[in-house]
Amino acid sequence: MTKRRLWTVTGGVATVVLALAALLIARSGGEQPGTVLTGGSDHYDVRVRLDRLTTATTVADIEVTGRDRDRGEPSGVSVEAVMERMGHAMPSLAAEALGDGRFRARGRLFVMAGEWQLGVRLRTADGASELVTLTVVVPSGA
Numbered sequence: 001m002t003k004r005r006l007w008t009v010t011g012g013v014a015t016v017v018l019a020l021a022a023l024l025i026a027r028s029g030g031e032q033p034g035t036v037l038t039g040g041s042d043h044y045d046v047r048v049r050l051d052r053l054t055t056a057t058t059v060a061d062i063e064v065t066g067r068d069r070d071r072g073e074p075s076g077v078s079v080e081a082v083m084e085r086m087g088h089a090m091p092s093l094a095a096e097a098l099g100d101g102r103f104r105a106r107g108r109l110f111v112m113a114g115e116w117q118l119g120v121r122l123r124t125a126d127g128a129s130e131l132v133t134l135t136v137v138v139p140s141g142a
Helices: 003-029
Strands: 035-040 043-051 055-066 076-083 096-099 102-108 114-123 129-138
Touching: 035 114, 035 129, 043 114, 043 129, 076 102
Parallel strands: none
Antiparallel strands: 035 043, 043 055, 055 102, 076 114, 096 102, 114 129
16 A cells, blocks of 8 residues: 555544544533433432542532422532541532532532542422432542
């Protein structure tokens, strides 16, 4: 195969790969990479996307869905991180309501690498609360 032919084939493959990547991003709604955690309580399903696992500021996008049609969205949501093995407990971060069962919390959740329990506390209009606990591992050098 000549060098010119090789460059043509390589350029064609690269174009196809870039087009497929653009298509996948467009079909995913342009969602940015991150860590996605899912769990639930008696009345709600929860999906949390952390923009990055770091000891610096993290953004947690939280989606809450009621398990039955009559269950409204929570009146408040907060997140808190605990590393039981080391005795660390981070202050709770209140999440801002974005509408349609979506909430966003921003702040420092983790102080070191390792396994953490991320608690998502859901407060209902009647004053009750439910806790969804999710496990996440923050990598070294985060």
